[in-house]
Amino acid sequence: MRILHTMLRVGDLERSIAFYTNVLGMQLLRRKDYPAGEFTLAFIGYGDETDQTVLELTYNWGVDQYELGTAFGHxxxxxxxxxxxxxxxxxxxxxxxxxxxxxxxxxxxxxxxxxxxxxxxxxxxxxxxxx
Known part of the structure; x- marks a missing residue:
């Protein structure tokens, strides 16, 4: 077994992709819209998903912010x-x-x-x- 990805819900997918690629130097690995579910997934990371753990950015259409809560650290x-x-x-x-x-x-x-x-x-x- 291995960890595949960590998912983060984001309020503005373009802004988040720009941050993770331009500021942190990750690459956009793949992106797909799911019209029936009204969400878009973008996978970003430092290497191919076949051998690297990546981040999944989930944009739920029409949701522009989330409460982060106190359980997640960093x-x-x-x-x-x-x-x-x-x-x-x-x-x-x-x-x-x-x-x-x-x-x-x-x-x-x-x-x-x-x-x-x-x-x-x-x-x-x-x-x-x-x-």
Missing amino acids: IALEVPDVHAACEKMRAAGGKIIREAGPMNAGTTIIAFLEDPDGYQIELIGEKHQRT
């Missing part, structure tokens, strides 16, 4: 240099909500940014310790 991305990644993402229009620095009660360098729908994305330096 998506984590490994980057070579958290400071440099923050600057690059900020320059591309990304909203940094926690600047690069050591995590609370640890030494791993992390940062957080927020996607257009308010989902948090954690950036973690490549050489972090897995706990």
Whole structure:
């Protein structure tokens, strides 16, 4: 078994695709409208779905926002240099909500940014310790 994808409901599919491709450097892998169900799915990621976990962006036609709730935490991305990644993402229009620095009660360098729908994305330096 393996994890195939994580699904996020988004209020504006074009805005979300632009964020994940332009700010985070992912690729739009596939997209399909489902008129009978009034929704569109877009799959994005850093590599082919056959061997990579990807994100599924679900746009329910006519729904422009969701309450995020308190259960979901964040998506984590490994980057070579958290400071440099923050600057690059900020320059591309990304909203940094926690600047690069050591995590609370640890030494791993992390940062957080927020996607257009308010989902948090954690950036973690490549050489972090897995706990």
